[in-house]
Amino acid sequence: MDSFVSSFLHHFNFVTFLIFLLFYSYQFVYMLVALKSKRKKRNVANNHHPNKYAVIIAARNEELVIGELIKSIRKQSYSQEYVDIFVIADNCTDQTAEVAKQAGAIVRERFNKNQIGKGYALDFMFKIIGNEYSSKEYDGYFIFDADNLLDENYIAEMNRTFNQGYRVVTSYRNSKNFDQNWITAGYAIWFLHEAEYLNLPRMILNTSCAISGTGFLVHSDLIKKNGGWNYHLLTEDIEFSISQILKGEKIGYCQDAVFYDEQPITFRQSWRQRLRWAKGFYQVLSKYGKDLMRCIFTRNQNSFSSFDMSMTIMPAMILTNLSIVVNGLFYLAVLFDVLEDVGVSGTTLVIMRSIGMYYCVMFLMALITTITEWRRIHCAGWKKIAYSFTFPFFMMTYIPIAIVALFKEVEWKQIQHTVVKSIDEVQ
Structure with missing residues (x-):
């Protein structure tokens, strides 16, 4: 009986791992493409045509950090005559609105x-x-969170990609508190x-x-067509990305447009x-989900992108939950002698091997990312390695977060930002 349970779990975990590899094998190709790209000098098109932009910042009780974001926008190499800053002081009980006004933003509460x-x-x-x-006739809208900071060439680089014809552009997301602890570093990596x-x-x-939370640019035509911002799920960023891909839009990425944001410091904040x-x-x-599946099999120009987005939201959580349930039930059954003549040590060893495989894959991913982005990570070298x-x-x-989320009602709650740094201090 002992060998049967151990063998079953071993084969179940191995098959689950193979399914993971099957679904996400294309991302190994992504890594090879990215590594090859980093060895080449890029030919950057000289698309310097200036566009008129509105920068929109949604802020809730962000009086500590919003001033530094606006300063970093005002220090851009891109001409300020083409940039207006709008701040929504959303349900604020502090001085966010006043700080933003003093920094030169147009503020609405x-x-x-x-x-x-x-x-x-x-x-x-x-x-x-x-x-x-x-009457301003903005060509596009930048979306930022109040804790963000922009490299001085951020808008100029995004404008370059925007002029290549992309109507949605995302950027390089760095972190201003990478070195604070293992949680902030986990997010950053x-x-x-x-x-x-x-x-x-x-x-x-x-x-x-795909856009990721903040630090992106949207063409004004898309906002007009939608009649505003119609994305109100708890992850409005991935909702927006998938919605645009299903409509045939192709989202661009600007590698040289770098911004920094603050990561949650405590595990409680991170969990929430x-x-x-x-x-x-x-x-x-x-x-x-249904629309994505339909788009995958219609073989249009965005079929692969729909598959890519499906992999982002589906198999990982589903397979993880299934694996935890099966392994957990067997382990509890063994632990409380529900299954007779089965040793705890053998079952534990099988589960630990599975965890070990997962650890090795994640560590390799972190190590490669850390080494290739070494110069852009602003902290001591030993911390970069340790956090890998x-x-x-x-x-x-x-x-456990994915499992709890299945059953728990979740509402948006603010993560307080307290890391007050200028763009010069971060860099």
Whole structure:
């Protein structure tokens, strides 16, 4: 009986791992494409034609950090005559509005306790711009969170990609508190990987990228066509990306447009944020899953992008939950002698081997990302290496989060930002 249970779990975990590899094997190709790209000198088109942009910042009780973001926008190499800054002080109880006004932004306050979330705040500001600033005729809208900071060439580089014909453009997401602890580093490594090993190869292979939370540019025509911002799920970023891909849009990526954001510091904050993300992925799957499947098999120009987005929101969570349930039930059955003549040690060894395989894959991903992005990670060298070892543990904490998100009602809650740095201090 002991050997049967151990053998079953061994084969189950191995097959699950193979299914993971099958679904995500194309991302290994992505990594090879990205690594090859990094060895080449890129030919950058000289698309310097200036466009008129509105920068939109949704902020809730962000008086500590919003001033530094606006300063970094005002220090851009891109001509300031083509940039206006709009801030939504959304349900604020502090001095966010006053700080933003003093820094030179156009500020509107919003108080609505029923419609809570970034999507509603953005829609509120888009309608104000449409009604009060229609004469400005903006070509596009930048979307940032209040804790962000921009490299001085950020807008100029994004403008270059925008002029290549992309109507949605995302950028290189770095972190201003990478070195704070294993949690902030875990986020940072993932976002660096997402930028350079997902979005960069997508761009090279002429498929669609995806936006990630903040730091992106949207053409004004898309906002007009939608009648504002119509994305209100808990993960409005992936909802927007999938919606645009299903409509035939191709999202671009600008590798040289670098911005920094603040990552949650405590595990409690991180749990709350990632619980919202996990719940949001389930919401997106429920709303767009059928359309994605339909698009994959219609063989249109965005079929592969639809497959790519499907892999983002589906198999990982489903297979992980299934694996945890099966392994957990067997382990509990063995632990409490429900299954007779089965040793705990053998079952534990099989489960630990499975965890070990997952750890090795995540560590390799972190190590490659850290080495190739070494110069862009601003902290001590030993921390960069140390946090490559802790990254797999950070990713493993998604497992209980994904399970809890299946059953728990989740609402948007603010993550307080307290890391007050200028762009010069971060770099």
